[in-house]
Amino acid sequence: MPSRRTLLAMAVLGTAATAMLTACATSSPPSTTERPPIVFMHGNGDSAALWQTTLWRFESNGWPRDRLFAVDQPTPLARDDDAVAQPGRSSSAESAAFLKAEVDRVLKATGASKVVLIGNSRGGNTIRNYVQNGGGAAVVSHVVLGGNPAHGIWAVRGFRENNEFSGLSRFMQQLNAPKGPNGDEVTPSVKWLTLRSDNNDKYAQPDGAWIGAPGQPTNIGFDGPALKGATNLVLPRADHREVSFSPAAFAATWQFLTGEAPRSTAIAPEASVVLGGRVLNAENLPLAGAQLAIYAVDPATGVRRGEAVHRQDIGADGRWGPFAARGDTFHEFAVSAAGGVTHIYRSPFPRSSSVVHLRPERLAAADSGANAVVVFTRPRGYFDVQRDTLRFDGQSPPAGVPPKGAGVSSSRLRIAADAPQRAVSGEFNGERIAGQTWPAAQGHVTVLELTY
Template structure:
């Protein structure tokens, strides 16, 4: 893998990624389609979309897609409830691109992907006609040479570097041995050594001490521009300010005006309420992620006190969602944190606390949750989650209820949520902090079938 071209390692957001002279700028801004990773949803692109908007990209030309069943199959060719094959993933992306092109009248789009989403992008460009409809492809943290590459080990899984899917994608496209299809322009973004899915050791796939035969540069591709960002984790290769800076420069050939997210006075929020699948044909599979709307779910939104998490008066928004799952629109109070309460039959009442949201968005997706069997003896169950990155105890300043985060290892970035099972009665404030973002919620009792989520935005 050392023969793949790595441009340079860069610190912070002062990036210099050179794109071709024909890169679109000004009124020629093409639609951008954002493709999430394994088990994720369109909401994960929320802050990236805000950064594009802050730099003048029209909101109507920024499209984050929701794969209905975002998890990969254990064996790509074997149907599995609630999961998608590589062929289904590619077909969905192809259909979404065609919708975007029809709606905008554009002849080409830009594709920006994280993790598994990059597999669909590569498959579409190589095998689905995307070589004609895509101008630029940006792949953040995509395990292009597998999460493991061990002959005879789970080679039917799409994440196997020696399996048929990746072997075909990585086959040489020309005499130079390039792994990417032309005429599309390609950028890969990877971590220097902190991506849990680009590790020589199998620690993060449950095989500590076993070689994966994948190195830190596994996401790089011969024939692409390959960029290294120091210390970023698997998700930050796509969702960090540095990743945005690199993506903007690659698409436009220019530096962005800002990597910050300037606030709007009264942000209008909307999104989809989703749930969890429970397979009746395969009970052993348990709950699985999906991005399907949850019709009939109810939402209440409360402004909260930033110090105590207590509600400031009555609900400021209520709705029973329809077949589209949309819970808004809702005009938020500027600089005020909110509690989003989601309830639906078969689920716990889920209290989701967020710090003030700076801009309007249609990507504020909310998921109804179910309690884990191991937590049923707790008096209150509180989860602290960071959707757009992982927790790194050596790198980040963070605390959960005034202590270190349970379940976060002392080294490496491989955990994006932390859970506290409180054994005390009563309701009290509970806070979580991460690199300057602070969220305070309340310890609602699990005996009332309630769960609490403190969700980071950045």
């Protein structure tokens, strides 16, 4: 769990963001007695699981759980060329059609007339496209975009110009065409908030280092996610994911939607914790036939404390649960699929969640010959050596994490052949997770997955 110092820092960031936004809070905020449904749209290659802590913060401040909807888009990666079909990837039009269907479903289920849409990264492209071109303007009241590459990640002639993330693509050009009497880039009938970093978003950089072209100009500035006609807010030092999933992002979002500061950015624990989710592949498709076993583990070593506390065969929909968990217990989620086993170690869950999604990790060619492979990952943010305190198996910075910038969210440790099974730990700003190594030769992989 995060340390007291870390939690205090998170709270300070959240308070600062709230204060900055107060002066430009939207008019006619949603009623405190009838909160509208919120649909959360994830980013490129991601899933609904990334919204877990955001959902907890909304719930902790009184937003009804049954009015919060985080969705999973199949084939969430964008095509290389938006107009050319590509296996395992989706076009901007397919992504918008998926969101429309989800919004229609939510409206029918809740009886609401309007929804709020919140998106991260590519999810912002999807939301903008749906609102502008898919009929969303009639049923969407507010939109919050975190780290949305609103003007592209690059705008370079001759370089993947028809990619969804090119500022020169037809898709991006039509999204940003002037609208309304003020020539806004956003649909005028909807209230818009953008959240961006000052200069620490890997996908809003004037230099092409993070897209494989160091020293080459992208023609995109640090302010690329800002949009004319929106309320545009800067979250200092936040990275590409933290502008959506951090306490500060939540505080700014809550202020924008309600016109007042949240009671707290902390996550309030529940007395009864029930977990569930889906077992998915990288395309967000269910892994039918997989098997799940959950173990309570020692927080210092990751050693199992007895037999499995939950076992389940995964069906056609990929769903698992419900599992009644202890809110003070570290767990190992062992997923057996396609001849391998991924051992995912997680911190205690303070609240119930239906988006504890499990994606098996695959061994790579470079893992050949290793006795064990351990992945240390932070799904809701990146590692920044200049900003964060982090250590992986005693090393700081961990392997593969650059000395400057927030552009890497995982580190991979390959333990030499003939090494005995042992504990390995990862630490990030006060959250510490320990797990056990497992034999890679038998298809086992260890994952230490941070929550915060």
